[in-house]
Amino acid sequence: MTETDPLPPLREVIRAHGLSARKSLGQNFLxxxxxxxxxxxxxxxxxxxxxxxxxxxxxxxxxxLLMEGATKVVAIERDRRCIEALExxxxxxxxxxxxxxxxxxxxxxxxxxxGRPGVVVANLPYNVGTALLVGWLESExxxxxxxxxxxxxxxxxxxxxxxxxSTSAYxxxxxxxxxxxxxxxxxxxTPKAFTPPPKVWSxxxxxxxxxxxxxxxxxxxxxxxxAAFGQRRKMLRQSLKSLGGDTAALIAAAGLEPTERxxxxxxxxxxxxARAVTAATNTK
Ligand code: SAM
Numbered sequence: 001m002t003e004t005d006p007l008p009p010l011r012e013v014i015r016a017h018g019l020s021a022r023k024s025l026g027q028n029f030l031x032x033x034x035x036x037x038x039x040x041x042x043x044x045x046x047x048x049x050x051x052x053x054x055x056x057x058x059x060x061x062x063x064x065l066l067m068e069g070a071t072k073v074v075a076i077e078r079d080r081r082c083i084e085a086l087e088x089x090x091x092x093x094x095x096x097x098x099x100x101x102x103x104x105x106x107x108x109x110x111x112x113x114x115g116r117p118g119v120v121v122a123n124l125p126y127n128v129g130t131a132l133l134v135g136w137l138e139s140e141x142x143x144x145x146x147x148x149x150x151x152x153x154x155x156x157x158x159x160x161x162x163x164x165x166s167t168s169a170y171x172x173x174x175x176x177x178x179x180x181x182x183x184x185x186x187x188x189x190t191p192k193a194f195t196p197p198p199k200v201w202s203x204x205x206x207x208x209x210x211x212x213x214x215x216x217x218x219x220x221x222x223x224x225x226x227a228a229f230g231q232r233r234k235m236l237r238q239s240l241k242s243l244g245g246d247t248a249a250l251i252a253a254a255g256l257e258p259t260e261r262x263x264x265x266x267x268x269x270x271x272x273x274a275r276a277v278t279a280a281t282n283t284k
Pocket of ligand 1: 025026027028029030031054055056057058059060061062076077078079082102103104105122123124125126128
């Protein structure tokens with residue numbers, strides 16, 4: 001279902017509400033409705049889900065989501081000035097847009113789903129985007145409350161999400177993502193599409209949860225990858241020392257070689273290491 005937008009052009013909204021972009025809030029706005037509608041459409045059928053949008057700003061993507069048929073959007077925005085502008089969007093789409101003023105890192109998104117599956121669609125503020133993603137990937141219970149995440153990131157971050165072992169972009173984020181989700185880059189977006197334009201290109205990434213990820217404790221996996229990639233050029237027997245305990249025994253229990261380097265260890269290898277750490281802790 002697509003609708004025509006009854007609201008004034010975004011440039012007018014920005015002018016009327018004095019929404020000068022604030023760097024500290026990662027504000028780079030998308031004003032091109034063709035682009036925001038493309039992002040909204042790539043999230044699939046929005047009629048039976050609750051769409052969670054982080055950082056709606058002046059509302060370009062929010063309006064696109066509503067035009068593309070979203071029946072419920074929960075939009076979390078930290079900047080009060082934007083909330084005032086968004087109230088006009090909520091009035092134009094009665095009962096379909098819930099506004100939450102606050103820090104998305106502190107909001108319990110599951111409390112706003114109204115019993116429907118959640119999908120997250122967002123042009124994320126660059127300063128909290130990774131922290132939000134890690135939170136979504138570490139969701140418990142699993143499968144998580146979200147069916148998909150369709151997210152705009154700086155391209156360099158997007159490349160880290162989808163990176164395979166033995167590539168320079170492979171690191172903690174790639175392991176965590178690969179463990180629990182299937183991730184792909186949908187398309188790239190030029191800096192010129194944003195107001196103001198950032199220095200770098202961006203990419204829209206889509207993640208869907210793996211139904212049965214390998215069993216392991218997410219926090220332990222994070223600790224293990226932090227240790228291993230903290231010294232990514234060192235061999236595991238050296239880089240994993242910071243975990244404490246018998247490093248050689250851990251590496252052997254995970255079926256890895258002490259001379260391997262973090263960047264060459266598969267997601268399965270890191271999961272095996274995390275399990276070995278948990279087992280060693282439990283037998284202490
Ligand atoms: N969605 C809009 C668009 O595409 O034009 C704006 C995207 S802009 C990159 C990021 C938005 O996130 C800004 O509106 C900013 O105020 C908001 N923001 C920044 N930090 C936030 C936080 N911690 N929680 C919620 N919103 C935040």
